[in-house]
């Protein structure tokens with residue numbers, strides 16, 4: 001590995017009131033690498049990201065972020081954030097707070113600061129709604145603003161918690177492409193959680209897969225294989241190539257769905 | 273007759289209780305408006321109200337002991353604010369419950385102290401003064417303390433300005449960004465205690481919420497950036513307070529022998545500002561889409 005690891009997680013264990021959520025999680029993300037954190041609902045993706053940020057205290061283990069870098073060198077986009085439409089903050093203000101929002105003292109305007117904010121707004125395609133209240137934007141627009149907020153200090157590591165939830169197919173593709181472009185442009189390592197890996201397949205270098213408290217990590221082309229993924233998911237999935245793209249599909253309905261359907265069959269709606 | 277006398281009645285500015293009311297009232301209005309904008313943004317309006325009600329216990333104790341009521345309001349409000357932040361309840365619903373219980377206890381103690389006061393007989397007007405304010409009876413000796421309190425509150429808000437904005441956007445985001453979220457919350461709560469005590473001195477403990485929340489709520493209806501929201505809230509609160517004092521002074525001529533309470537006029541003006549702020553934002557509604565018949 002030529003680049004030093006931007007993030008290394010060593011045998012990290014987290015439990016909430018005695019219930020283990022993460023056990024002995026271990027993986028590394030190299031500088032500039034684009035890494036997907038995949039796992040079902042409740043598998044601990046958010047918990048892992050918060051432990052990396054230091055918002056959740058681990059039972060044991062260690063998180064190392066590239067030498068000399070503290071929490072402030074990480075950009076973070078949380079999973080769900082409901083912004084009050086009355087909040088008197090424009091997209092522009094939110095991005096500016098990413099620059100110096102943690103510092104004490106009154107805001108001081110400077111041309112350099114505004115230029116940096118403007119550049120970031122352009123980079124994420126948020127110029128059109130830069131002067132609107134952030135609470136009144138759509139989910140996808142807020143997502144862009146929060147990404148700009150997280151990236152405006154050029155962190156070495158960007159953590160995003162399900163940035164693709166709530167996005168339509170087109171916005172999903174746009175955000176993925178945007179993240180990849182910014183990651184390359186700023187040499188930022190990205191760790192992004194999602195439960196569907198398909199939209200990410202064209203861009204990811206590495207996958208961390210979370211299931212039953214444990215993590216499996218590997219290079220994307222080592223993990224995105226029919227045998228490997230089937231083992232991880234616990235049911236058969238196919239990795240297929242169509243139109244030059246890789247797609248992961250469940251070949252059969254997983255056992256649980258079939259069992260649930262058998263218990264509670266779907267009724268067809270009555271049409272008068 | 274000078275044109276000014278049409279608005280400012282003769283003797284208005286020469287009157288010492290009026291001058292004291294104008295100074296203390298302006299201080300209370302400015303600080304309440306500034307702190308109030310953040311209190312509303314953080315969704316802590318109820319905490320602000322509770323703090324005011326609890327502080328009335330301090331105000332009534334001060335009347336009973338014969339010390340400055342501002343000190344009484346301040347002491348109890350600061351203690352309550354510290355306790356609330358120290359308890360650090362994150363869940364909004366639980367926070368409301370804890371706040372509600374505290375509010376009840378505070379008002380209960382106030383009831384007891386005011387009752388004891390009336391038994392002693394010397395402080396019959398205390399209940400009205402503590403709960404609903406009595407601007408023209410504020411002693412001039414309080415002015416330096418009031419200005420000091422206002423200054424401290426404003427400086428405190430200026431110091432935590434940026435982390436405060438960031439954490440009203442999202443506490444998680446602020447913490448991840450390295451902001452001192454708890455310290456910021458504590459300083460905000462203490463500034464809130466100062467604002468509420470000043471407001472309690474002027475419009476009374478119960479109505480201080482109007483001075484805290486009203487101008488901020490009106491400003492937030494249309495101002496879309498933090499600096500403007502603060503400026504508008506200050507303008508509305510300040511104008512309503514001075515306007516209220518003026519009207520109350522005038523009202524001595526409307527109903528000979530007795531004037532109307534200042535607090536009533538201030539609250540009424542703030543309410544009017546709130547309604548006007550709604551108009552400022554109002555756009556003609558698009559005609560609803562008709563379904564084809």
Ligand SMILES: Nc1ncnc2c1ncn2[C@@H]1O[C@H](COP(=O)(O)OP(=O)(O)OP(=O)(O)O)[C@@H](O)[C@H]1O
Pocket residue numbers: 016017021039040041042043044045046047048079195
């Ligand atoms: N503060 C907490 N206290 C107790 N349990 C928690 C807490 N936070 C999370 N958990 C539990 O930890 C587990 C993992 O939660 P987490 O939010 O990390 O999952 P996730 O992978 O992000 O899920 P999703 O895809 O739904 O966002 C869940 O079972 C959840 O109930």
Ligand SMILES: [Mg+2]
Pocket residue numbers: 045046047079161162
């Ligand atoms: Mg999650």
